[in-house]
Amino acid sequence: xxxxRIKDVAKKADVSTATVSHVLNETRFVAEETKxxxxxxxxxxxxxxxxxxxxxxxxxxxxxxxxxxxxxxxTSNFFFMSIANGIEQVLKENGYNLILSNSGEDLQVExxxxxxxxxxxxxGLIIAPxxxxxxxxxxxxxxxxxxxxxxxxxxxxxxxxxxxxxxVGTYEAIELLIRKGHNKIGFITGPLGITTSDERLEAxxxxxxxxxxxxDESLIKIGSATFDSGHKLTAELMKEEVTAIFTANNVMTxxxxxxxxxxxxxxxxxVAIIGFDDYDWLRITxxxxxxxxxxxxxxxxxxxxxxxxxxxxxxxxxKVYRLPSELVVRGSC
Amino acid sequence: xxxxRIKDVAKKADVSTATVSHVLNETRFVAEETKxxxxxxxxxxxxxxxxxxxxxxxxxxxxxxxxxxxxxxxTSNFFFMSIANGIEQVLKENGYNLILSNSGEDLQVExxxxxxxxxxxxxGLIIAPxxxxxxxxxxxxxxxxxxxxxxxxxxxxxxxxxxxxxxVGTYEAIELLIRKGHNKIGFITGPLGITTSDERLEAxxxxxxxxxxxxDESLIKIGSATFDSGHKLTAELMKEEVTAIFTANNVMTxxxxxxxxxxxxxxxxxVAIIGFDDYDWLRITxxxxxxxxxxxxxxxxxxxxxxxxxxxxxxxxxKVYRLPSELVVRGSC
DNA sequence: CTGAAAGCGCTAACAG
DNA sequence: CTGTTAGCGCTTTCAG
Numbered sequence: 001x002x003x004x005r006i007k008d009v010a011k012k013a014d015v016s017t018a019t020v021s022h023v024l025n026e027t028r029f030v031a032e033e034t035k036x037x038x039x040x041x042x043x044x045x046x047x048x049x050x051x052x053x054x055x056x057x058x059x060x061x062x063x064x065x066x067x068x069x070x071x072x073x074x075t076s077n078f079f080f081m082s083i084a085n086g087i088e089q090v091l092k093e094n095g096y097n098l099i100l101s102n103s104g105e106d107l108q109v110e111x112x113x114x115x116x117x118x119x120x121x122x123x124g125l126i127i128a129p130x131x132x133x134x135x136x137x138x139x140x141x142x143x144x145x146x147x148x149x150x151x152x153x154x155x156x157x158x159x160x161x162x163x164x165x166x167x168v169g170t171y172e173a174i175e176l177l178i179r180k181g182h183n184k185i186g187f188i189t190g191p192l193g194i195t196t197s198d199e200r201l202e203a204x205x206x207x208x209x210x211x212x213x214x215x216d217e218s219l220i221k222i223g224s225a226t227f228d229s230g231h232k233l234t235a236e237l238m239k240e241e242v243t244a245i246f247t248a249n250n251v252m253t254x255x256x257x258x259x260x261x262x263x264x265x266x267x268x269x270x271v272a273i274i275g276f277d278d279y280d281w282l283r284i285t286x287x288x289x290x291x292x293x294x295x296x297x298x299x300x301x302x303x304x305x306x307x308x309x310x311x312x313x314x315x316x317x318x319k320v321y322r323l324p325s326e327l328v329v330r331g332s333c
Numbered sequence: 334x335x336x337x338r339i340k341d342v343a344k345k346a347d348v349s350t351a352t353v354s355h356v357l358n359e360t361r362f363v364a365e366e367t368k369x370x371x372x373x374x375x376x377x378x379x380x381x382x383x384x385x386x387x388x389x390x391x392x393x394x395x396x397x398x399x400x401x402x403x404x405x406x407x408t409s410n411f412f413f414m415s416i417a418n419g420i421e422q423v424l425k426e427n428g429y430n431l432i433l434s435n436s437g438e439d440l441q442v443e444x445x446x447x448x449x450x451x452x453x454x455x456x457g458l459i460i461a462p463x464x465x466x467x468x469x470x471x472x473x474x475x476x477x478x479x480x481x482x483x484x485x486x487x488x489x490x491x492x493x494x495x496x497x498x499x500x501v502g503t504y505e506a507i508e509l510l511i512r513k514g515h516n517k518i519g520f521i522t523g524p525l526g527i528t529t530s531d532e533r534l535e536a537x538x539x540x541x542x543x544x545x546x547x548x549d550e551s552l553i554k555i556g557s558a559t560f561d562s563g564h565k566l567t568a569e570l571m572k573e574e575v576t577a578i579f580t581a582n583n584v585m586t587x588x589x590x591x592x593x594x595x596x597x598x599x600x601x602x603x604v605a606i607i608g609f610d611d612y613d614w615l616r617i618t619x620x621x622x623x624x625x626x627x628x629x630x631x632x633x634x635x636x637x638x639x640x641x642x643x644x645x646x647x648x649x650x651x652k653v654y655r656l657p658s659e660l661v662v663r664g665s666c
Numbered sequence: 667c668t669g670a671a672a673g674c675g676c677t678a679a680c681a682g
Numbered sequence: 683c684t685g686t687t688a689g690c691g692c693t694t695t696c697a698g
Contacts, residue, residue, distance in 0.1 A: 058694095142379075285614075
């Protein structure tokens, strides 16, 4: 069954295809009378414009790509999914659709997917880059569409970037722990080298310094961003006799809490803990967990806004935006 | 700057556009020699095929739409996001892209989005329908592309459907509680009328019956699927002096647990509780929560498989697939 | 105020 | 084994 084309509508309404197109897109004046005829014909035939043909001709797909680095572990994804949610919502308001793709933290997959996108498929790209060191972005992002980097900053300023200043919240967290009298505060983090991790560690070090606490490398534990790693590193920290722990990502936070519970170490009486990322379920841990909260939804929103500006022809120099993180105090510290 | 077209490659390689196209798509035999010339030309020009033009001509976009009903509450979304993840992964393996859209549980938004999709934009649709009663799906899904319904079953069998048999896991859960000696078991659920809720309630009732326990309507609490509602209904159940509670969705589970913790009611000593949906973080509640687990990722996978079959021309009658849910026993019962 | 017609980049039928 | 060319459905220029 052949679809109804603009031609069919034109014939039925006894006008030209140009007129139908213009009625459809409100792109030049059409007499009320004529408009009415066209609308009627469209309705009668149940006409639906072919968006692919439209894209080909107008060189605009109204589709935005989103490339995120999800890995299998259930929990690390909530953050990006929340971003995706924010993005989708704002895009829809602007008449755009969202193509979602996952790099799985794999640089090769990521670059391949960028190539797929780079075939007139999308009008713009929002990407949480896998790697901040390599420069393959320059090669593959050939300026065919505007791009916004989120959450992680590539080494060179290649495009607009929206980051969360997780230093702010981290500093607040460490500061609070210090004020509560803790002077041996453990720090658990995933691999360094990505901006988010580095930033959190720096804030930790700065807070210690500002409050004249000694910097002790044995209190800084670096592992993979997994539940098990968080668990294990907590064990190591306990040997160092810390009285407080800060975990720099949500997955490791869970591993840490799990360790403390397994070993019946009372929170916060024996060890205080502050984690990363805020989710509803943190209200039902016991005690409810204090965390540094990242405005994920807002980040998605901001990214879309920047993209829309570029799509509207903005030629401003690239900029980096930082949304503040925030300490949410509950019962674990 | 104009893009490189197939024509440019053809000229450079000194062949026809047809040959280039056939090399690209491996759609007819081309001499090794010629192939090589073409590949070289493509590489030299950094040619990237225009997927929009390709779609227009071949009437195939290689894009699949996914329409889910996310609402603002953080937690209810994990389930669908996990499905989305499964879908994206399998689609990519098949050379497809995923357009993600959100109905927000709003029937109007959902139908509008279907119309947007219904413009040659997608080759297939996977949808978790908002409403199982209305029949607007028939009107808007005009058979232009294959569709797979997931998680919720529309009243009429309109297309292939993948459901999770949450009855299985629910029955197991109630059975376990009964065997542990509970005879006043509360049941908290969101609004009835959607297949998932109904199924869980039925399983609850059946288990009671099978074990000759009285059916007591005052132990069945129906509310909105929110944290607060779960909290409130738990309060009501406590007045009925239940010794065990089953919560039929993840959000209400959290509300329920929160109530019990707030009122220092020991779990499972005073009240046992079994919830719905399994996530990593349930390991760090105290006690770790027992739940009925839904195979969300697998559901996404299955949905894609069905879609691929249809896209490959399968004309089988529509079928409903049910993936089993499963009780995961931890410390809360 | 409206129409005719070119052409976006590609695929595939037809013709050698 | 390869080339020519029509045409997918739409937008938009040019011409009234």
